[in-house]
Amino acid sequence: MKIFRSFLHVIAAFSLGAINLQGAPSPQRLNVVFILADDLGWGELGSYGQKKIPTPHLDRLAKEGTRFTQHYSGAPVCAPSRCVLMTGKHLGHAEIRGNLPVQKHLPQFTEGQYPLSDQAVTIAQLFQKAGYATGAMGKWGLGPVGSTGEPNKKGFDLFFGYNCQSLAHSFYPEYLWRNAEKVPLNAKPIPGHGKQPEGEVKMADWIGEIYAPKLMIQEAEKFIQTQSAKPFFLYLAFIEPHVSMHPPRESVERFPAEWDAEPYRGESGYVPHPRPRAAYAAMISDLDSYVGRVMTALDQAGVTENTLIIFTSDNGTTHPRSTKTHFHVGGVDAGFFNSTAGLRGYKGSVYEGGIRVPMIARLPGRISPGGVNATPSYFADWFPTLCEATGLETPTGLDGQSLWSALTRGNKQTRNRPMLWVFPEYEGQVAVRLGEFKGVRQRLKTKSPGPWEIYDLAQDPGETTDIAAQHSELIQQAERVLKSEMSENALFPLKVPGIN
Structure with a gap:
């Protein structure tokens, strides 16, 4: 009888996945939290040299993990960068290569960006198929609700946030989306754009009742709490520090009044603010606090040791x-x-300041604390990296290469896959990373396309000498x-002299 009961216990354990063939407990598959900032510049974190804005939680993340010094976004602007991240296809192959409002080609939709197709496969779809709980909070920008690119059709069990990038310009919107349902927020939403050429600029005029970012971080905490019993993939595409500047008053007032001798009146777009420097610092500080809350939520759920956190930005500062x-x-x-921090260019540019971004990764016991890694890498690499990290089979046809060895061994990894950017907006631009060198061409959609420029990034990271x-x-x-890696894209055409 004892033998029979023991046999039943073994069968039950196997049926629950509780033991492996050696009889030891089977570890739960690795969780992944991918945190994406919006327009965060290369030098805007303490661990990357920022002196004025405190970012203690992100600095702690860097101390407990590793930070990369030559990591690049998928594109110089929002939607294509997120497309590269989600699909593992660089801008020479990506379906979405610019910020294209969906209404221009699909007028049946009233908001959102041009959608990913049915054929596009995201990393979230692989996680979902493997039994992971999948959640996304923040900004999507890859297809409106009801389209082929809506989050629920691209691998996410739960989406909560802004589907449309343009509506994310307001931090006090009329509504957010929970999957296909509109969740009302502000009866009197605050617009994301406005000007005040004269008179006193008042903060109260641009602050509403319900601040959307607070709801999105609460949703992220709830997701971690409720899903921690199974493996999960959580994508947090926070909207800070992308303008408009709508931070709460208490966040702004943490910074010195003497910083702001003049108000911002909306002369460069978006909305006015009486204390623009303090407001911008507040947005980055609030972003840092969200990262701290995510780390606390992982601790409280008891899954910190089994969770890979990645933090980066979709492109450079405005x-x-x-x-x-x-x-x-x-x-x-x-x-x-x-x-x-001395890099050339900003958002919208394929120079370093537009695409080189902070990147921090932490996984206790696997990623050594306090690491600094100079491996050239970019968003196309995350799809194969996360597959290797979690034991998922890596699909064929991806453009990136896994960074798992660089992350876990701390070595500077040699690239065997090209790094390139084919960007049809902002007059048309291309860039190719060539070892320690980089080639750039500008103004390709003008009557006088620019010549090739070459920079030695090892000696000249600021790209000052062609x-x-x-x-x-x-x-x-x-x-x-480019000839090898650049496919045609009718929605986002770009002709490069001598290439196509």
Whole structure:
């Protein structure tokens, strides 16, 4: 009888997945939390040299994990960068290569961006198929509700946030989406755009009743709490510090009043603010606090040791719009905060300041604390990396390469896959990373396309000295890469002289 009962216990244990063939407890599959900031510059975290804005939680994440110093976003702007991240296809192959409002081609939709197709496969779909709980909170931008690209059709059990990037310009919106349901928020929403050329700019005029980011971080905490018994993939695409500047008053008042000698009146787009420098710092500080809350939620759920956290940004900080003001788009004073830490360019540019972004990863026991890694890497690499990290089979046809060895061994990994950006917006641009060198072409959609520029990033990370005249072989190499890796895209066409 004892033998029979023991046999039943073994059978029950196998049926529940509680033991492996050696009789030891089977570890739960690795959880993944991927946190994406919106327009966060290369130099805007303490661990990346920021001196004015405290980011203690992200600095702690860096101390407990590793940070990469040559990590790049998928694109210089929102939607295509997220497309590269989700699908593992670089901008030479990506379906979405720019910020295209869906109404221009599919007028039946009233909000959102052009959708991913039925054929596009996201990393979330792989996690979902493998039995993971999948959640996304924040900004989507890859297809409106009811389209082929809506979050629920692209692998997410739960989506809560802004489907449309344009509506995410307001932090006090009329509603957010919970899957296919509109959740009412503000009876009197605050617009994301406005100007006040004269008179006193008042913070109260641009603050509403319900602040959307607070609801999204609460939803993330709830997801961790309720899903921690099974493996989960959580994608947190927070909207900070993307303008408009709508941070709560208490967040703004943490920063010195003497920072702001003049108000921002909306002259570079979005909304006015009486204390633009303090407001921008508040948005980054609030973003940092959300990361702290996620870390606490993982601790409380008892899953910290089994959860890989990745933090990065979709592109660089906002760019100038007018020579008549030092304020960048939305009132950002990038010079005051040294937002690019000496890198050239901003959001919308394939120069380093537009696409090189912070990246921090933590996994206790697997990623050594306090690491700094100079492996050249970018968003296309995350799909194969997360597959290897979690033991999922990596699909064929991805453009990136796994960074798992660099993350867990701390070595500078050699690239065997090209890094390139094919960006049809902002006059048309391409860039190719060539070892320690980088090739750039600008103004490809103008009557006078720019020539190839070549920069030695090891010696000149600020891209101040064009050495193309001395390196024709690198130009030829860049053109070979583009010829090999650049497919046609009727929605986002771009002609590169000598390539297509």
